[in-house]
Amino acid sequence: MTSSMPESIRHILRAKQHPARAVPCDHCGAAAHRPCIVRTRNRVLTQPHPQRISAWAQTVACCPDCQVEPTTPCHEDGRARSTVHARRYQEAEETAA
Template sequence: MTDRPRSAPMPAALRAGRPPRHPALAHRCPWCGAAENARCTTRSGRTRTVRLDPCPARLAAWATATAVCPTCQTAPGYPCHDNGIPLPDTSPVHNARYTEAEEPAA
């Protein structure tokens, strides 16, 4: 009998056959209406998007729900603002809040 070389242990995420999921998928998507832990779809809900990342509205909702904004000092659950004026819909969250939300997840 021959001894085969032992291989390194496989990480659990690879063994399961699925890549790690983005933490924003734990929230319902306000734009496309995708359920929690489901990938984002088109606006009509008929087709799933090709990309694995959540859509920008879901990322903004996740950052708003989980992180304190270092720019405007708002608590989790409250939208970002500039001196009391709400941010426009094109950028509903400060960029610093995204990085703050990603730190505990990493």
């Protein structure tokens, strides 16, 4: 019989992990809370892929540069960016701390 771990304990155990692991990785297909991998070598990475970090920052933080809300992609001159602005990363890290 297995019992589920309380979320408060689970959060403490995950505290050492990069907060971007809270979202799935579009690059390698890793599920939320699972590490990114290099599929060709079946190697587990210690840090998330940059695309995953960008997706996480977009999910949790507003962007001070282009003034968009969480979940809305950053933009420049009306065009969506493929990554988020550097200041949005900073906002996301401050939110996670």
